[in-house]
Amino acid sequence: MNNFVAHREPPYTERYVRWCERTGLITPPTRLGGVSIRDEEHIVQRLAAQGLGAAFRAAGNLGWRIIRRVLLKLAAWLMAMLLPFAVPLLIIFLLFGFVYFSTFMIPRYIAEEAKAGPVIFHTGEQDTWTMEDDIALYRHYMKLNQDFLERFQSQESLESERVKYLSGNAADHQATVGQVWGAYMKAGAEKGANVVSEQDQAKAHAPPWAVLAGLDRVLGDPVITGLPEREPRSEKHFGALEPELEWKSFELYYYHTWTECDDEGDCETYTREYRHPVRLLRRADAYEARFEYGWREKVIEEKTEDSYLKIVVPELASVGREGPYYAEIRELLAERGLTRKIDTELVLELAVNMDPEFYYEFGTPADFRMDIAHLEIYNGPMGPVTWPTTGRISSGYGWRTHPILGANRFHTGIDIANSEGTPVCAAANGVVVYATTLSGYGKTVLVNHGEYSTLYAHLRSFGVRPGDEVSAGDVIGEMGQTGLATGPH
Numbered sequence: 001m002n003n004f005v006a007h008r009e010p011p012y013t014e015r016y017v018r019w020c021e022r023t024g025l026i027t028p029p030t031r032l033g034g035v036s037i038r039d040e041e042h043i044v045q046r047l048a049a050q051g052l053g054a055a056f057r058a059a060g061n062l063g064w065r066i067i068r069r070v071l072l073k074l075a076a077w078l079m080a081m082l083l084p085f086a087v088p089l090l091i092i093f094l095l096f097g098f099v100y101f102s103t104f105m106i107p108r109y110i111a112e113e114a115k116a117g118p119v120i121f122h123t124g125e126q127d128t129w130t131m132e133d134d135i136a137l138y139r140h141y142m143k144l145n146q147d148f149l150e151r152f153q154s155q156e157s158l159e160s161e162r163v164k165y166l167s168g169n170a171a172d173h174q175a176t177v178g179q180v181w182g183a184y185m186k187a188g189a190e191k192g193a194n195v196v197s198e199q200d201q202a203k204a205h206a207p208p209w210a211v212l213a214g215l216d217r218v219l220g221d222p223v224i225t226g227l228p229e230r231e232p233r234s235e236k237h238f239g240a241l242e243p244e245l246e247w248k249s250f251e252l253y254y255y256h257t258w259t260e261c262d263d264e265g266d267c268e269t270y271t272r273e274y275r276h277p278v279r280l281l282r283r284a285d286a287y288e289a290r291f292e293y294g295w296r297e298k299v300i301e302e303k304t305e306d307s308y309l310k311i312v313v314p315e316l317a318s319v320g321r322e323g324p325y326y327a328e329i330r331e332l333l334a335e336r337g338l339t340r341k342i343d344t345e346l347v348l349e350l351a352v353n354m355d356p357e358f359y360y361e362f363g364t365p366a367d368f369r370m371d372i373a374h375l376e377i378y379n380g381p382m383g384p385v386t387w388p389t390t391g392r393i394s395s396g397y398g399w400r401t402h403p404i405l406g407a408n409r410f411h412t413g414i415d416i417a418n419s420e421g422t423p424v425c426a427a428a429n430g431v432v433v434y435a436t437t438l439s440g441y442g443k444t445v446l447v448n449h450g451e452y453s454t455l456y457a458h459l460r461s462f463g464v465r466p467g468d469e470v471s472a473g474d475v476i477g478e479m480g481q482t483g484l485a486t487g488p489h
Contacts, residue, residue, distance in 0.1 A: 118354050120213045121220075121230050129230055137216070137232055141209035144238045148206055152198035158278070159185065168271035170256075180254050180274050184313045194316045195252065198279050205286040207241035210355035214347040215329070219336055241287035241328050247279040250295065253312035260306075280314055287328045294318035378450045378469075383429040386472045388456065389479060391418030394489055413455070420460055420488040422479040426470040427454050435462050442482025458485045 118138050121129045153161075159178030166173065178185065185195040216232035254274040261267040284291040298315035302308070324330075326344050333343050351358050395415040430449040438444045441457035445464060456462075460480025470476060481488045 118210075118213065120217060120354065121232075137234070138209065138213070140234055141212050141238075144212070144234060145206055145209060148238075148242065149199050149203055152202045154199045155185070155197040158195075158197045161276075163274045163276050165275040167273045168257075170270035170272040171274070172272075175274060177252070177276055180276075181252055181311070181313060184311070195278070195313055198247075198281075201281040202243070202245060205243040205245070205284045205291070207238055207243075207287055208351065208355070208358050210351035210358040211241065211287065211329070211347065212237050213354050214350035215332060217350050218338070218343070218347055219332065237332060240332055243287070244285040245281060246283035248282045248295070250278050250280050250314050251312075252276045252278060252314075253310070255310045256308070258307040278314075287326065289321050289323060289325050292318075292320035292322075294320075378429070378431040378448050380429055380450075380469070382450065383472050385428045386425065388427045388454070389416055389418065389422055389424045391416045391422065391479075391489070393417075394487075413457070415489045417487060417489040418479055420478075420480055422488070423475045424456055424459060424477045424479055426472055426474045426476050428472045430454075430470055432464045432466050432468040432470060432476070435464050435466055438483070442485065443477070443480065444483075445476050447476070458483050458489060460488075 118134065119131070120134045120137055121127075122131050122134045123129075159176065159182065161177050163175045163177060163180060166175065172179075181195055212234055215237045216230075216234065219237075220230050220232045222228060222230065252275065255272070257269065257271045259267050259269045280295050281293050282295075283293070294317040295314050296317045298313050300309075300311040300313070326348075329344055329347055330339075333339070333347070393414060394417040426447055428447075428449045430447040430453075432445060433448045433453065434444065434446040436444060438457075441455075443457075443459040443462055445456045445459065445462045447454050447456075447470060456477060458479075458481055459477040460482065462477035464470065464476045479488050
């Protein structure tokens with residue numbers, strides 16, 4: 001008979017011993033005759049022998065097991081809670097992808113493959129609306145635009161027009177406006193003179209064909225109209241977006257007197273004087289905003305001992321732009337119950353997608369949908385005004401031939417060219433209103449200085465955020481060529 005006494009251990013002791021075995025504090029029990037040799041003295045001795053390090057390792061192992069079990073239970077609970085929402089979210093995501101792909105990507109892909117013209121409604125070979133229908137609609141847009149512009153005198157007509165008033169013994173009765181003032185008509189902003197035809201001034205505010213197409217895509221869709229077929233309403237939309245133009249009269253002036261002497265010393269004085277009326281745009285209520293133009297006389301005088309020349313041409317002094325922005329587009333959409341800002345943005349983004357040459361300088365309505373009165377206004381001291389960066393002026397303020405689009409457009413800023421990465425600084429003390437990417441302008445920062453604001457466009461990067469106060473000379477970004485640009489400026 002052995003000397004060991006068999007007995008049944010309490011449950012808590014059993015669990016304690018098993019935990020010690022799992023964590024390595026003790027080895028599995030020795031069994032003699034089916035009886036376990038387990039006693040608490042043995043456990044205490046092993047703990048003392050292996051030291052506190054083993055105890056900490058055991059506690060760590062136990063803690064990890066507890067954390068893992070808690071995390072697994074938490075994950076299972078979250079899955080059970082989110083599962084009812086997962087399927088709807090997935091459906092919404094797939095639906096958004098389908099709408100975006102069918103609205104923006106398919107038309108652009110078809111246009112690139114067909115190379116026959118812009119894609120407005122056509123969605124593929126199975127569509128009853130063909131590419132020929134889209135081309136015919138595009139030509140209709142262009143005709144509406146051309147009919148509007150033909151109401152105004154073109155640049156070619158102005159240049160070839162005979163001077164209306166002339167006098168002097170050397171006056172040429174066959175002289176044309178282009179012959180007399182042509183240098184100031186072509187030089188444009190580089191000389192500060194702006195002898196621009198009525199047509200070119202009006203063209204800047206004519207409704208672009210891409211905007212008409214965007215409106216037709218949205219308002220002519222059967223889902224909106226409830227009709228079985230697409231229903232473009234080009235004439236109605238063009239009439240709603242057609243600008244109201246207000247003009248002012250200006251008189252071009254040329255006077256030249258000089259003296260010529262022959263070899264015998266006989267001298268004769270000659271005089272040539274020309275005057276010709278032109279019209280300058282004073283106000284334009286356009287589809288995107290309201291514009292006010294301020295003009296002044298630019299006087300050019302040249303004097304020598306025996307000659308005097310005086311020329312007077314118009315010079316654009318200021319351009320004001322105020323909201324509400326895209327009001328006519330919003331009114332057309334509201335007639336169909338589309339009153340959200342995202343509806344206006346959809347029309348303009350569709351226009352960008354259909355015509356890569358279309359852009360709107362102030363980005364989407366989401367970026368600049370508020371008037372300047374609603375922006376954060378700087379109330380601190382003005383301080384000095386500094387030049388924002390180093391470089392040469394590559395394009396001045398005023399009318400010019402757009403370097404990318406080719407059209408005669410008004411340039412609302414000054415281009416300063418230098419190498420990419422050149423620091424760009426705040427021109428004066430102010431507060432950052434916008435720091436974002438805008439269509440056409442690329443990466444852009446707008447700083448409010450209280451009475452006026454300055455905009456820094458085509459940046460490679462910017463290091464400020466809306467609400468940041470800046471001082472004159474503080475670096476706000478780096479020169480780049482983002483947006484519509486031919487080089488870093």
